[in-house]
Amino acid sequence: MSDAAALGRPKPVIGKGVLIGLACAAAIGLAMLLGGRVITQQIISGLMLGSIYMTVAVAFTLTIGVLNFLNFTIPTLFMLTGMVAWGLLARGYLAGFGGAAWFVALMAGIAVAILASLVVERFTFRYLKTRHGDATEHAIPLVSSLGFLLIFEHLVLIALGSEAQRFPVPFKADIYFGGLVIGLPQLASLALALGIVAGLTYVLKRTRMGRALRTIAESPDTASLLGVEVARIVPIVFILTGLLSGVAAALFTVNYGDVSPFMGDHIGTKAIAAMVLGGLGSVWGAVAGGLIVGLAETLSIHFLGGDSVQMVVWGMLLLVIILRPQGLFGASSIGKGKM
Amino acid sequence: MLLEVEGLDVRYGRTHAVRAVSLSVGQDEVVTVLGANGAGKTSLLRALQGMVPAAGGQIRFDGVDITRMSPPQRLQRHLALVPEGRQIIISLSVHENLLMGAYCRHDAGVSRDVDGIYDRFPNLAARRDMPASVLSGGEQQMLAISRALLAKPRLMMLDEPSLGLSPLLVERLFGLLGSLRDEGLAILLVEQNTQMALEVASRGLVMELGNVVLEGSADALRHNDRLAAAYLGHAAPAAGPVSPPATPPSSNGRA
Numbered sequence: 001m002s003d004a005a006a007l008g009r010p011k012p013v014i015g016k017g018v019l020i021g022l023a024c025a026a027a028i029g030l031a032m033l034l035g036g037r038v039i040t041q042q043i044i045s046g047l048m049l050g051s052i053y054m055t056v057a058v059a060f061t062l063t064i065g066v067l068n069f070l071n072f073t074i075p076t077l078f079m080l081t082g083m084v085a086w087g088l089l090a091r092g093y094l095a096g097f098g099g100a101a102w103f104v105a106l107m108a109g110i111a112v113a114i115l116a117s118l119v120v121e122r123f124t125f126r127y128l129k130t131r132h133g134d135a136t137e138h139a140i141p142l143v144s145s146l147g148f149l150l151i152f153e154h155l156v157l158i159a160l161g162s163e164a165q166r167f168p169v170p171f172k173a174d175i176y177f178g179g180l181v182i183g184l185p186q187l188a189s190l191a192l193a194l195g196i197v198a199g200l201t202y203v204l205k206r207t208r209m210g211r212a213l214r215t216i217a218e219s220p221d222t223a224s225l226l227g228v229e230v231a232r233i234v235p236i237v238f239i240l241t242g243l244l245s246g247v248a249a250a251l252f253t254v255n256y257g258d259v260s261p262f263m264g265d266h267i268g269t270k271a272i273a274a275m276v277l278g279g280l281g282s283v284w285g286a287v288a289g290g291l292i293v294g295l296a297e298t299l300s301i302h303f304l305g306g307d308s309v310q311m312v313v314w315g316m317l318l319l320v321i322i323l324r325p326q327g328l329f330g331a332s333s334i335g336k337g338k339m
Numbered sequence: 340m341l342l343e344v345e346g347l348d349v350r351y352g353r354t355h356a357v358r359a360v361s362l363s364v365g366q367d368e369v370v371t372v373l374g375a376n377g378a379g380k381t382s383l384l385r386a387l388q389g390m391v392p393a394a395g396g397q398i399r400f401d402g403v404d405i406t407r408m409s410p411p412q413r414l415q416r417h418l419a420l421v422p423e424g425r426q427i428i429i430s431l432s433v434h435e436n437l438l439m440g441a442y443c444r445h446d447a448g449v450s451r452d453v454d455g456i457y458d459r460f461p462n463l464a465a466r467r468d469m470p471a472s473v474l475s476g477g478e479q480q481m482l483a484i485s486r487a488l489l490a491k492p493r494l495m496m497l498d499e500p501s502l503g504l505s506p507l508l509v510e511r512l513f514g515l516l517g518s519l520r521d522e523g524l525a526i527l528l529v530e531q532n533t534q535m536a537l538e539v540a541s542r543g544l545v546m547e548l549g550n551v552v553l554e555g556s557a558d559a560l561r562h563n564d565r566l567a568a569a570y571l572g573h574a575a576p577a578a579g580p581v582s583p584p585a586t587p588p589s590s591n592g593r594a
Contacts, residue, residue, distance in 0.1 A: 211435055212442065215428050222426040225388065227443030227490065270551040 016284035016329065017198060024291065037179050042302045043295065048186035048255065050294020051193040055248035055284035056271035057278065058197055059166055060240045065281035066237050070307045072145040073120045074245050075268025076152040081109035081249035082259035086167050087160050102168060106253065110246030117242030120148050132237075156261045164260035167253045189251035194287075196247065200240070201283050215235070233336050270297070272319045279330020288328055292316075341366050341401060341494055341525050342387070342418070348395035349382045349549075350452060358549040359396065369516070371536040371557075374546035380529040383546070384496050388420040389413050401493070414427070414443045417564055419492035421591055423525070423549040426484040428473035433463055433482060436471050440486030449489070456485045477508040494525040501532045513539050523547065537561050545579035 013045060026046055031040040063071040084107035088094050094101040124144040175182045204210040212233055215223040220230050252267065253259055274293040277284025293313055300312040319325065342364040349357035357379045364370045367521040372380050385391045386533060387398060398406045400418050408416075409526045428436055449515060457464035460481050466474060480500055487495055490504045497516075511561060513535045520539065530536035537543055537557045545553035545566060553566060560566055 016416075208442065209429065212440055214431060214435075215439055218428050218430050219426060221390065222422070222428060224410045225414075225420055225426070226389070226439045226486070227411040227423060229409065229411050 004180065006092070006115025007322070018200070020025050020284065020288050020291065025102070027295070041180055042298045044180065044182060046295035046298035047291055048190055049181070049297060049301035051190040052248050052252050053191045053270050053274045053293050054287050055196065055244050056267055056276040057177035057290045058200065059244035060271055060275045061281055061283060061286040062244070063237060063241055064275070065191065066213050067234065069141050069243060070140065071120070073117070073148045073152070074241060074271070075264030077113040077117055077151045077242050077264070078267055079261060079264035080152060081106070081113045081246040082167070082253045082263055083156050083160055083261060084112045085250070085253060086165050086259045088153055088223070089168065090165070106250040109249060110243065113249070114239055114242035116152060117238040118235060120145060121238035123148065124148065126234065127232065142269050153261055156284030160261065162261055164258055166261065167257050169254055169257050183255065185254045187253070189255060192247065192251065196244065197283060197287050204227040262281035262337035273313055277317055277327055282327070282329040285327055285329030340364065342527065344387065346396035347383070347386060347393055347398065348585070349379070349386045349391055350394040350473040356549055357386060360551055362544055362551070364525050364527050366525055367520070367523050368542070369469070369528060369540040371528045371530055371540035371542055371543040373530060373533050373536060374544060379544040381498055381548055382496050384420060384527070384529055387496060388418065409510065411443065414490055417491060417493040419487040419490045419495050421483050421487045421495065421497040421500060423502070425479045427471045427474070427479045427482055429470060432468050433471050433474065434467045436482055436486055437489055439488035443490050447471060452489055458488065460485060476503055477511070480504065480512060481494065489573050491494040492524070494527060496527040496528050499531060501530060509535060533566070
């Protein structure tokens with residue numbers, strides 16, 4: 001009885017977040033002790049890159065967890081934010097905003113990503129769901145989201161060209177700390193990404209809307225019986241997806257200063273790897289997975305060279321899948337109701 | 340009448356699951372729908388709650404035509420369904436399941452009503468913060484009914500609530516339905532446990548292949564030869580359903 005009680009107690013929300021924070025701090029501390037400055041710098045860069053993967057991975061895990069839908073438009077939403085922001089600046093539409101133009105451009109890019117995500121909801125998810133019911137719920141929205149990925153990508157190619165572009169970041173603010181260089185935008189992106197994820201976790205675990213989303217994740221039918229207007233809640237998931245993808249893209253753009261019509265493809269595949277690594281449908285799993293993939297990327301570039309990145313990341317993923325199929329933080333049952 | 344159904348049809352593709360069914364449930368009344376598997380009872384309840392569209396006919400609740408309303412809109416009008424198989428949300432805690440029961444409400448009385456549920460079902464209170472997956476079958480049924488009660492229904496529809504429960508728990512379940520009836524809740528009860536259902540109900544209907552083939556007062560149905568032969572097992576006692584045990588309810592079982 002007491003065992004059952006202990007097993008059954010809900011885990012504290014903060015637990016996993018603190019665990020991940022401690023793991024990051026431990027990694028930095030260990031690197032300082034054993035590896036010296038160069039390695040520590042790599043670890044810090046890896047965590048910063050990981051925070052972008054993490055934000056996109058959370059977007060993936062949210063649609064998988066709540067809607068059981070692998071949303072392939074997420075890389076495109078990411079790309080749209082960067083390219084729309086660049087396009088607005090390059091065409092001079094935002095000249096009137098002066099020094100804040102880059103910021104306005106990124107905000108507009110995020111807004112476009114959210115709108116595009118709602119278009120995807122309307123024309124893949126909702127339309128197909130109402131027309132064909134549950135029988136087609138996995139394959140058809142997935143395939144049509146792939147279609148949207150290509151359509152959006154080629155719209156951008158036609159409108160803005162296929163070249164990678166320089167996004168003018170107006171400031172260069174680095175903190176020098178014990179001989180380490182920490183980019184201020186990088187630090188801000190890590191904090192912002194973690195803040196968004198913590199907020200999302202709070203919403204899912206503690207609010208009325210979060211309960212409704214978790215009920216939909218387990219059974220849309222029962223949610224409807226309990227008074228949840230499912231068709232009205234589902235767009236919220238797509239708004240969050242657009243927001244997370246857009247914010248990740250804005251952080252990426254500010255940190256690396258590059259945009260291209262293909263920028264989402266690279267990030268998207270790494271984010272999917274991060275999500276699976278962390279455990280499908282687990283928000284904190286996506287956080288841990290994103291940070292691990294970011295670390296693996298910078299460290300393998302440092303030690304093995306740039307060509308090794310894909311081998312290391314996907315090799316690690318296969319290894320985790322073999323040893324622990326549910327991922328690091330996933331529930332042991334693959335199925336619905338994991339939020 | 341609280342619920343009035345006229346000529347309701349439900350179709351799944353070419354299957355005609357419910358054929359021109361008419362029925363009514365008054366305030367403070369318990370009506371039971373009996374029949375074998377596949378008779379259309381579940382389809383009837385699902386159509387009444389709006390989970391499947393009505394292919395024809397009209398549903399009026401409290402004088403309002405609700406035939407085209409969504410399930411949440413019907414719940415807002417205080418019509419609730421306890422679905423077949425209980426449909427507890429197992430990834431939510433017991434308490435969160437109860438809060439989901441009150442999802443449709445925006446008044447300040449929710450926490451008081453949830454406390455009332457805990458007073459009524461101490462087993463649920465003891466498992467308040469555990470995932471609902473740890474509950475026994477009987478506890479899950481109590482949770483499913485409590486969840487529906489928190490929506491403040493005027494009419495509660497239940498789809499085979501006794502399915503899979505031990506005879507002792509079935510006895511308790513019908514005791515609960517009896518006291519809810521006495522508190523003034525109207526109930527539309529789909530059951531295969533004909534004997535128990537007719538004890539708690541004042542009227543009943545018998546469905547066969549989507550049609551209502553028999554209806555009348557609970558007393559009349561209890562003494563109806565056709566129903567007795569088909570469902571009560573009077574004609575062939577050996578093949579009859581399990582009758583409730585004579586042992587009085589004890590307090591050491593989970594309910």
